[in-house]
Amino acid sequence: MAHIPPEVIDQVRMQADIVDVIQSYIPLKKLGRDFKACCPFHNEKTPSFVVNQQRQWYHCFGCGKHGNVITFVMERENVDFPNAVTILAHKYQIYIPEDTSWKERRRDGSAPQEPRINYKERLYMLHEKMQMWYAARLMENPSSPVAEYLKTRGLPPEIIAKFGIGASVDKWDAGMNYARREGFTEEELVTAGITIRTDDTPPKIYDRFRNRLMFPIWNEQGRVVGFSARTIEKDFKGAKYVNSPETPVFKKGRILYALHLARQEMGKKGFAILCEGQLDVIAMHRAGHTNTVAPQGTAFTEEQATMLKRYADGLYLAFDSDAAGTKAVFRAAELALPRGFALKVVRFPGGKDPDELLRNSGKEAIDEAVNGARDFFEFALSYLNEQNGTAPAGKAQTAGQLLQLISVLESDAAKAAYVGWLAEQMRLDQGALQHELSRVISKRNRESQYPRPKPEEQIVKPEPPRKDPEQLRYRKALFEMLDCILADEYAAEIVTREVQPDLLDSSDYSRAIDDVIQAKMLDEWEDAPARILERYGEQEIAGELSELLMREPPAEPLPKRYVHRTLKDCLKIINLCRLNQLIRQKTDEVRLLPPDSPRRGELARELLELSRRRACAYTSRNPLGPEPPPQPKPDDEPPAPPPVDF
DSSP states (O other): OOOOOHHHHHHHHHHOOHHHHHHTTSOOEEETTEEEEOOTTSOOSSOOEEEETTTTEEEETTTOOEEOHHHHHHHHHTOOHHHHHHHHHHHTTOOOBOOOHHHHOOTTOOOOOOOOBOHHHHHHHHHHHHHHHHHHHHHTOTTSHHHHHHHHHTOOHHHHHHTTOEEOOSSSSHHHHHHHHTTOOHHHHHHHTSEEEOSSSSOOEEESOOSEEEEEEEOTTSOEEEEEEEEOOTTOOSOSEEEOOOBTTBOGGGOEETHHHHHHHHHHHSEEEEOSSHHHHHHHHHTTOTTEEEESSSOOOHHHHHHHHTTOSEEEEOOOSSHHHHHHHHHHHHHHGGGTOEEEEOOOGGGOOHHHHHHHHOHHHHHHHHHTOEEHHHHHHHHHHHHHOSSHHHHHHHHHHHHHHHTTOSOHHHHHHHHHHHHHHHTOOHHHHHHHHHHHHHHHHHHHHSOOOOOGGGOOOOOOOOOOHHHHHHHHHHHHHHHHHHHOHHHHHHHHHHOOGGGSOSSHHHHHHHHHHHHHHTTOOSSHHHHHHHHTTTSTTHHHHHHHHTSOOOSSOOOHHHHHHHHHHHHHHHHHHHHHHHHHHHHHHHHHSOTTOTHHHHHHHHHHHHHHHHHHHHHOSOTTOSOOOOOOOOTTOOOOOOOOOO
16 A cells, blocks of 8 residues: 555544544443443453543553554554555545655656545545446436336335445446546546456457446445446346456455445344345345345455454354355355354255345244354254264264364364264264364374475465564564654663663664664654654555654653553563564474484573573563652543553
């Protein structure tokens, strides 16, 4: 994502009220001058999450999460800083210009051109314009084939409006001509998938969607990113559905249909319902189950499972009852179980889908199906018994298949519980099943460590490596330390005096800390923000650093105990992460050495010392020495965070 100008960040921070934003995710209760709620970042029964509207910050006394409106969106949506700013900018109708001054400056050295709208923002605007145009075409033609089809489906006007349903015109260029009149270019239309460009000479361009029922596809933030178009012709020989291709704003594997409408209800009910298509989702919402979503044009993916886990701990799989639907249940389970979902399976009577069941039997039938959802393993055992039979060979096959599924469970306690349950249900020895489970887990670990090479013709371009969670934790601690240093000079003094240089790595975050401390201690801060931003302008840290450097300093110095505790928690995390990194490096080195290498003994001693230091780091309560004495605190002073629980 392009660098976001500081003035836009400031505008977002000024307009985005933290109470307004947080209330769109969780209900807040007024308590004095503050607002309180159960923390959205951890499970709790007694509210400990406090939001201060005057100072625009939040703090949880349970888990220690704290920050401003932008950090809240980052944490809640699991996005980086630029994306969080973009989400808030869209909510408050703030356009983000693309910073192109570095590449648009004229040769004669004159001022750059006026900034233009970010290219992705243009694509979002195009999709939103087209959605409104398709909806208008449906409304102005109540006797059209699409309108008549919706009547047969029993969709009331309020549902049509809620889901933004529309109709495309039976012409080759109607949508294209409208978009051009609105100022969009041919290239933007092709990139967005609204039009198709042929390979002819000269190339021809025409509308992708013609004479179809149009379902807009939204992303997690509620922006239109694509369309799914269904034919309403009975004997149509082409594809029943035509979907938008993948674009810079539309990645099918990262989209869940109607998630922006369902996520709040997921949090309230504690579970999400996963269906197969748009009409099924709409039927479930009409029946009152507004926590329902569907994969978009693809099978359920890891990214989609991760997205759902942010909103709910339970997942109901409500796929069709045919062979393909059952296969989809098992495929989804393989992704959901490792993420700790409480997994259930919904079966609709007569093999009907939710849309058909609602039209024929009403809301009560859907309620009954959802309320009767079975635990996934109960469903799996019943299904596999039917498939494999109850003879000894069949029982062994069923047990093996279920153990494969149990082995991916996140919790060891859950694994043990389901092994005991399986032994009881199948009348098998629990010890034997536990032994077989250990063998399955060991085999999986070996295969993941030493994967089999693929045939040359099957080799695909590898995905970019995933960021190490511990490395992210380390970087976050560095970021919080930098935030504290910028807010208070006392923090800079502590870090200069107490922190050993070898504790920090050579990352941009660490170098930025050195730059800020040097400017603070040498009293050269007036021009320092501009110099630092210029140095890191093209780096990953740029957006976060810009937000910190442009932030207004506190009116009064932060309490020394607050600064001391914040730095103490950050240093503890940093120290543990560095020790874990060294232990992994030494362990990998041992694996590569021959058995008789004398270096093995040296490494063993080094690993022992590192393990001892790590144990001390876990138990250490005060890496910075004694805390400053307590001071009388004014009413608006931020609370000192509790010690980090490792």
